Amino acid sequence: MIQHNELVVxxxxxxxxxxxxxxxxxxxxxxxxxxxxxAAIDMHKVNHPETKHYCESVWDVDPIEACNGRPVGLAWFSPDCKHFSKAKGGTPVDKNIRGLAWVAVRWAALVPVRVFMLENVEEFLTWGPVVEVTPGKFKPCKERKGETFNAFLKVLTTGLPxxxxxxxxIKAALGDDFPHYDRLVTGLGYKIDYKVLSACDYGIPTIRKRLFLVARNDGMPISWPAKSHGPNLKPYKTAADIIDWSIPVKSIFNRKRPLAENTMKRIAKGLERFVLNSESPFLVPDECNVPFITEHANSSSQRNMPADEPLRTICAQVKGGHFALVSSHIIKLRGDNLGHATNEPVHTISAGGFHLGEVRAFLVEYYGTGNAHRCDKPLHTITTKDRFGIVTVKGEHYQIIDIGMRMLEPHELFAAQGFPSDYIISHDSAGNKITKASQVARCGNSVCPSLAKALVEANFKEAVRVAA
Structure with a gap:
């Protein structure tokens, strides 16, 4: 539990x-x-107005001054992870950013910190020295992987020779004026444990995987939350749980600015994998309000049709009166990954921009005739002669009459991270609109709230602040 006089940082x-x-x-x-x-501290301030905010580098905040004589019951650290992440590939790293975790040692040495938790990518376990490959450019030394991480553990526990x-x-990070190097030699006396946890195992609709380290010096055991979702447990939450089906998708055809060829190829391959060749393609639930279907038989008299009403006549062989089915899958515009099915957890969200989108294929019953509806710019890897493709749903054949795509919106991405639905992301503290790019940056850099909650509850059994 958090005692009455203890701080949470x-x-x-x-x-x-x-x-x-x-x-x-x-x-x-x-x-x-x-x-x-x-921008980050402003979003924090809007949603956490009771908190005292420091818009400064963590190295510029004096723990002694900030705590003003009070002990810390829980300190949380999420140092920048991009210079550890495997997503950075062969790009040179910033050794100063890689050293940000030493600030946890600074806090633990300068003020009484009873419990602290640290979150980072799993590659943080390989934290080691860097070597200069060109002037000012550094890369991790392969032969000394994990050396610095082990030193980090030693100074916090039994001491570092x-x-x-x-x-x-260590001295470059903490500075010449750090007063407690002798304590780092003998160790700060924490008990430490760490694990890699996947957010989807705790009811969060993303596969995001992160390393969590828990340290405490109060003699109490370190506990880990039990998984709540997965095989033999509750079903995983999925992309379908966070998609706002009321948002229209724009047809991939006849756009003023055509989609990039690689994007079209991704859509084609995704449709093949998740719709055409799938034994059970994901279908948008009937109760969801999917806005419309766009017709492309004649671009000069294009029609939009509600997807939840009987189709208008689109050719002599497909009469009005048949209801449409709508399939969906997630496209990932990054690397060689095609995306995933909509009934799977969302892939990890990054701060670098929009890279996750939703593709919808609109389907009508197929009668096997030679005059099936077609678009003027078919996808070659999908079409078969004069039709997009045939999808079998519960033994019935359907054909794709249009394909739409849109990028996921910030509120959907925040929902995928497990943020509460009332979390304020659209406006800043002055009431100004926040750009989508800025919203996504805050989301991609965020800790999944539900996972932080589970870790805190596991280690503070009686999770209330009580009188000392």
Missing amino acids: DNFAGGGGASTGIAMGLNCHVDIAINHDP LSHPAWPE
Whole structure:
């Protein structure tokens, strides 16, 4: 439990994912939040007005001054992970950003911190020295993987010998005026455990996988939350749970600005995998309000038709009166990944921009005639002679008459991360609209609130702030 006089601190607070989960798990607000990014700290401020905010580098905040004589019951650290992530590939890394985790040691040495939690990508376990490959450009040393991570654990637990090669990096991070190097040699006395957890195992509709480290010095055991979703448990939450079906999709054909060829190829391959060749393609639920179908038989007199009403006559062989089916899958515009089915958890969301979209294929009953409806620009890998493709749904044949695609909106991405539906992401503290790019950046950098909540509840059994 959090004692009456103890503080709760969120370093690298971002838009407020960890703070939201901590607040839910402890039933009290976070006292201090720190982040150097004005946009991130502003979103945090809008959603966590009770918190004291520092819009500064974590190195510029003095823990002693910030705590003002009070101990810390829980400190959360989510240092920048992009210079550890495998997504960075062969790109040179910034050794200063890789060293941000040393701020946890700074807090633990300067003020009483009873429990702290750290979140990062799983590659954080390989944290080691870097080598200079060109002037000012550094890459991790393959032969010394994990060396710095092990030193990090040693200074927090039983101590790090002065002969260890990590000391120059530690001193570069903590500075010449750090007063407790002797304590790092003997160790700060924490008990530490760490695990890689997948968000989807805890009822969050994303596969996001992260390393979590828990340290405590109060003699209490470190606990891990039990999985709630997965095989033999509750079904995973999926992309279908967060998609706003009321948002229209624009046809991929006849656009003023045509889609890129690679995007069209991704759509084609995705339709082949998740619709045409799938034994059970995901169909949009009947109760969802899918807005319309766009006709492309004649671009000069194009018609839009509600998808939840009988189709208008589109050719002599497909008469009005047949209802449409709508299939859906998720497209991923990154690397060589095609995406995934809509009834699977959303792939990991990044801060770099929009890369997840939804593709809908509109289907009508197929009668096997030679005059099936066609578009003027068919996808060659999908079409068969004069039709898009045939989909078998519960033994019945359907043909695709149009394909639509849109990128997922920020509120859908925040929902995929497990944020509450009333979390404010659209406007800043002054009432100004936040751009979609800025919203997505806050989302991709965020901690999944529900996972932070589960970790806090597991380690603070009586999750309330009580009188000392």
